[in-house]
Amino acid sequence: MDFPLFHLDFFGNRLLIATIAILHVLVNHALAVGFLPLVVLLEYLGFRKRRTDPGLAATWDDVVRRIMLVGFIITTTVGAMTGVGIWLSASLVNPASLGSLIRVFYGAWFTEWIIFILEVVFIMIYFLTWRKAGESETAKVRHIRFGTALVIFSWLTMAIIVGILAFMMDTGSWTADKTFISGFVNPLYLPQLLFRTPLAMMMGGAFALLLLAFFARRTPDARRPLVSFTSLWLLVWTPMGAVGAAYYYLFIPDAMVGNLPTAVGTMAFMDWHSSLLTVILVAVLLSVIIALWGFLAPRRLPGVVMALPIIVLMVFLGSFERIREFIRKPYVIGDYMYANGLRMADYPLYRRDGLLAHATYVDTPAVTADNTVAAGRNVFMLACSRCHTVRGVNSVITKFKDMSSDGRTLDPAAMKSYIPKMHNVWFYMPPFPGTAAELDALVDYIIHMDKHADESLPGAQDEGVAVAHEEVARTDENRRGEGGAP
Numbered sequence: 001m002d003f004p005l006f007h008l009d010f011f012g013n014r015l016l017i018a019t020i021a022i023l024h025v026l027v028n029h030a031l032a033v034g035f036l037p038l039v040v041l042l043e044y045l046g047f048r049k050r051r052t053d054p055g056l057a058a059t060w061d062d063v064v065r066r067i068m069l070v071g072f073i074i075t076t077t078v079g080a081m082t083g084v085g086i087w088l089s090a091s092l093v094n095p096a097s098l099g100s101l102i103r104v105f106y107g108a109w110f111t112e113w114i115i116f117i118l119e120v121v122f123i124m125i126y127f128l129t130w131r132k133a134g135e136s137e138t139a140k141v142r143h144i145r146f147g148t149a150l151v152i153f154s155w156l157t158m159a160i161i162v163g164i165l166a167f168m169m170d171t172g173s174w175t176a177d178k179t180f181i182s183g184f185v186n187p188l189y190l191p192q193l194l195f196r197t198p199l200a201m202m203m204g205g206a207f208a209l210l211l212l213a214f215f216a217r218r219t220p221d222a223r224r225p226l227v228s229f230t231s232l233w234l235l236v237w238t239p240m241g242a243v244g245a246a247y248y249y250l251f252i253p254d255a256m257v258g259n260l261p262t263a264v265g266t267m268a269f270m271d272w273h274s275s276l277l278t279v280i281l282v283a284v285l286l287s288v289i290i291a292l293w294g295f296l297a298p299r300r301l302p303g304v305v306m307a308l309p310i311i312v313l314m315v316f317l318g319s320f321e322r323i324r325e326f327i328r329k330p331y332v333i334g335d336y337m338y339a340n341g342l343r344m345a346d347y348p349l350y351r352r353d354g355l356l357a358h359a360t361y362v363d364t365p366a367v368t369a370d371n372t373v374a375a376g377r378n379v380f381m382l383a384c385s386r387c388h389t390v391r392g393v394n395s396v397i398t399k400f401k402d403m404s405s406d407g408r409t410l411d412p413a414a415m416k417s418y419i420p421k422m423h424n425v426w427f428y429m430p431p432f433p434g435t436a437a438e439l440d441a442l443v444d445y446i447i448h449m450d451k452h453a454d455e456s457l458p459g460a461q462d463e464g465v466a467v468a469h470e471e472v473a474r475t476d477e478n479r480r481g482e483g484g485a486p
């Protein structure tokens with residue numbers, strides 16, 4: 001309400017954030033959090049072989065450095081850019097929610113940014129000094145210690161962010177006492193951290209296995225022990241990942257019960273929830289079988305099979321993130337702010353005075369007889385556009401048409417009776433926030449857009465902003481006058 005609204009009518013705002021965020025989580029978990037500790041450990045193990053088998057130690061170190069090159073490139077490009085991209089896209093799409101999160105987590109955010117910058121600097125130094133560190137033993141020891149610090153920092157950034165992500169799902173006692181600690185140590189914090197940590201380690205091992213298939217191909221002497229050790233890593237972390245997943249899996253329904261009002265929604269969720277169980281079992285079993293194979297008979301493990309665990313684990317993490325997003329709806333911040341960026345506590349105000357009356361950046365402060373389409377458009381923007389487009393992904397016109405018997409017509413009366421009930425039909429939609437006149441205007445707008453296929457819905461980035469209340473502008477002028485401006 002207090003921000004101009006960015007909008008992508010073709011791609012959809014939800015999809016923009018989802019694409020960037022999922023890419024980021026995959027890179028962050030598999031590479032930064034999980035892969036780095038394995039690389040540092042492998043570097044150390046190679047270093048220990050320098051006396052007994054200098055030839056193997058040199059090849060070993062070279063292979064590990066080369067797989068780290070891939071990790072280095074991906075984390076500092078895709079990883080770092082999508083990390084910044086999440087906050088950029090979130091502040092464009094839902095500035096109100098980010099504003100609230102920053103108020104609660106100001107210090108955590110600040111700390112996170114410092115740690116993140118250090119992480120990127122450390123990863124650069126760690127990789128770029130690798131060759132030079134081989135010149136003396138003391139330099140190599142220092143390099144490995146440095147790597148250890150990098151590992152800790154990578155985990156810490158995740159440990160902080162998980163606090164914020166878990167808070168968005170379940171604010172716990174924060175809604176009552178509003179302290180930083182009650183927000184950060186929310187009911188889902190530990191379950192998520194205990195689940196994500198071993199999962200990241202598994203993914204790091206699985207990613208290393210994939211890279212070894214390429215980079216150790218020509219050096220069978222190093223390939224055998226490297227594949228064997230990496231498989232052992234996967235074997236050790238998989239049971240912990242399974243326990244973490246089970247813990248989390250059992251925890252979700254409790255969080256759901258608190259968050260979700262309707263039986264229909266719970267049923268839809270249960271389908272996803274049980275499919276998650278299947279994905280967990282398949283991912284764990286496959287990882288164990290391949291890791292056992294790689295550990296016992298590394299020479300016989302074909303390259304193609306070495307690519308499987310990372311693929312399966314990515315599907316696993318992808319499904320998990322989907323469920324995580326799913327259980328949070330209709331809120332962007334559990335029990336506090338709906339996904340449309342409106343606070344629950346402000347709803348009575350909007351219903352009494354109208355949504356438009358409280359919006360800053362609209363050109364129609366109220367619905368009148370001759371502005372219904374323009375006012376309806378603003379209502380759509382405020383109440384629906386964070387999740388729906390007019391003509392693109394999750395198009396509101398298509399959704400309403402799909403509900404009609406022939407799949408092609410819009411029925412204004414049916415739409416008007418549906419919208420006030422929509423949050424009961426699909427729990428992931430917030431209740432409609434406006435007045436009866438605003439509801440009529442919204443329906444007029446959707447019908448108008450269906451008839452005028454050439455009209456589009458641009459966001460503030462394309463068409464600029466209008467300020468609703470002239471009084472506001474006038475008050476500003478008055479203030480300037482009082483301030484003694486010439």
Ligand code: HEC
Binds near residue numbers: 402
């Ligand atoms: C928090 C995100 C969100 C908001 C806000 C939201 N919706 Fe939805 N809506 C959804 C999702 C998700 C679906 C289901 C899409 C699917 O399953 O294909 C949906 C489905 C629908 C459907 C089809 C329902 C059915 O039973 O088939 C209609 C109609 C609809 N929305 C209208 C609206 C209108 C009008 C608004 C604004 C007043 C709105 N929605 C606000 C997320 C949202």
